[in-house]
Amino acid sequence: MSKRPTISLLIPCLNEKKTIARAVADAKKNAKKFFPKDWEIVVADNGSTDGSWEILKKIKEIRVINVPIKGYGAALHWGIMKSRGEFVVFADADLSYPFKNLKKFKNTIEEKPDLVLGSRLRGTISRGAMPILHRYLGTPVLTFLIRIAYRIPTSDCNSGMRMVKKSFYKLLNMKSAGMEWASELLLKTAIKHGKYMEVPIYFYKDKRGRPPHLARWADGWRHLKAILLLKPIFLVLTMLLFLVLAFISLPYSFGFTSFFLLFFFVVFLSLLALEYFSFAIEGKPNLISTFLNSVPLVPITIFLLFFTILIILFLPDEHLGTKILLSSIDAITFIWVFLIETIKTHLVNRLPDLK
Ligand SMILES: Nc1nc2c(ncn2[C@@H]2O[C@H](COP(=O)(O)OP(=O)(O)O)[C@@H](O)[C@H]2O)c(=O)[nH]1
Ligand SMILES: [Mg+2]
Numbered sequence: 001m002s003k004r005p006t007i008s009l010l011i012p013c014l015n016e017k018k019t020i021a022r023a024v025a026d027a028k029k030n031a032k033k034f035f036p037k038d039w040e041i042v043v044a045d046n047g048s049t050d051g052s053w054e055i056l057k058k059i060k061e062i063r064v065i066n067v068p069i070k071g072y073g074a075a076l077h078w079g080i081m082k083s084r085g086e087f088v089v090f091a092d093a094d095l096s097y098p099f100k101n102l103k104k105f106k107n108t109i110e111e112k113p114d115l116v117l118g119s120r121l122r123g124t125i126s127r128g129a130m131p132i133l134h135r136y137l138g139t140p141v142l143t144f145l146i147r148i149a150y151r152i153p154t155s156d157c158n159s160g161m162r163m164v165k166k167s168f169y170k171l172l173n174m175k176s177a178g179m180e181w182a183s184e185l186l187l188k189t190a191i192k193h194g195k196y197m198e199v200p201i202y203f204y205k206d207k208r209g210r211p212p213h214l215a216r217w218a219d220g221w222r223h224l225k226a227i228l229l230l231k232p233i234f235l236v237l238t239m240l241l242f243l244v245l246a247f248i249s250l251p252y253s254f255g256f257t258s259f260f261l262l263f264f265f266v267v268f269l270s271l272l273a274l275e276y277f278s279f280a281i282e283g284k285p286n287l288i289s290t291f292l293n294s295v296p297l298v299p300i301t302i303f304l305l306f307f308t309i310l311i312i313l314f315l316p317d318e319h320l321g322t323k324i325l326l327s328s329i330d331a332i333t334f335i336w337v338f339l340i341e342t343i344k345t346h347l348v349n350r351l352p353d354l355k
Helices: 020-034 052-058 072-082 099-111 132-150 166-172 181-191 216-229 233-249 254-282 287-294 297-314 317-348
Strands: 007-013 039-045 063-066 087-090 115-125 162-165 196-203
Touching (some): 007 099, 039 052, 063 072, 087 099, 087 166, 132 181, 166 181, 181 216, 233 254
Parallel strands (some): 007 039
Antiparallel strands (some): 087 162
């Protein structure tokens, strides 16, 4: 096998027949210019059915990988794991991130970075390239949250052009297959104290003339969830916030107090479930999993249910609010115990797959 190249240029592709050939040509031109004889191009195709695959098969000097799982994160994960370069630079197939940006990434290599992010917001964004909502709301809000919570000096957390050191990437134990893979990569770099750098890049309007794959609200929510879940302290803070709000609203409105109390309870149970779930998946016990494994959850819940039903029965109807609050707490507890018990039977104590 030939010598390992310094750089792999990776392009994720799902149904991009209009632009894929030009994207690969742009990658090739700039790879030759900035890394003569020291590059490879990898395209991670996600089961394109529009003819992209047929186009790719005809192009020389590239490697096309068939990714069996759907999702932007899956495509990039597969691509990075199959890349041979010491560093992997990736960018969309829609011609929005020109590969002339490669020069900036190249200049960082001597500083031995683990992750270099191409910042559009510190670079040059051409007219109409980024929807107003993303440029002035979505990306800045998520970026701000990540900066304060993870202490990583990022200016554009959603950028789709980045360079990662392959040996570092392998340590990250990545999980997300969707767009939130991008947040996971950034956050885990912060958690693992990887060397993080940024370079300003050019960002153009994509040339494919159809809507992006990105589902704005669903993907935004998934990014936010990734940000919250990688640091459970956020859930603790949210919980405390609801408790404070419940306390503040107490003299004014029983309705609001109940509302905040219920949300406090929901976040609290979510936190416990999350820790239990991570124990079930990773197999490493934590404080909460040890506790939940040692208490008889089902009998305790049944006892609590009876107890509250009695209160609801015997409390006069003027206390309708209290009755509704208690019923809601019961219902939530019931769902939660059901969830935890299902994790126990289906994940923790499941039968092995015997062939
Ligand atoms: N969303 C999505 N993109 C994929 C997938 N597989 C490959 N891609 C590629 O990932 C890149 C990013 O997608 P794009 O629609 O441009 O997202 P946006 O730039 O965030 O609006 C494109 O090159 C897609 O072709 C997939 O399953 N889902
Ligand atoms: Mg794009």
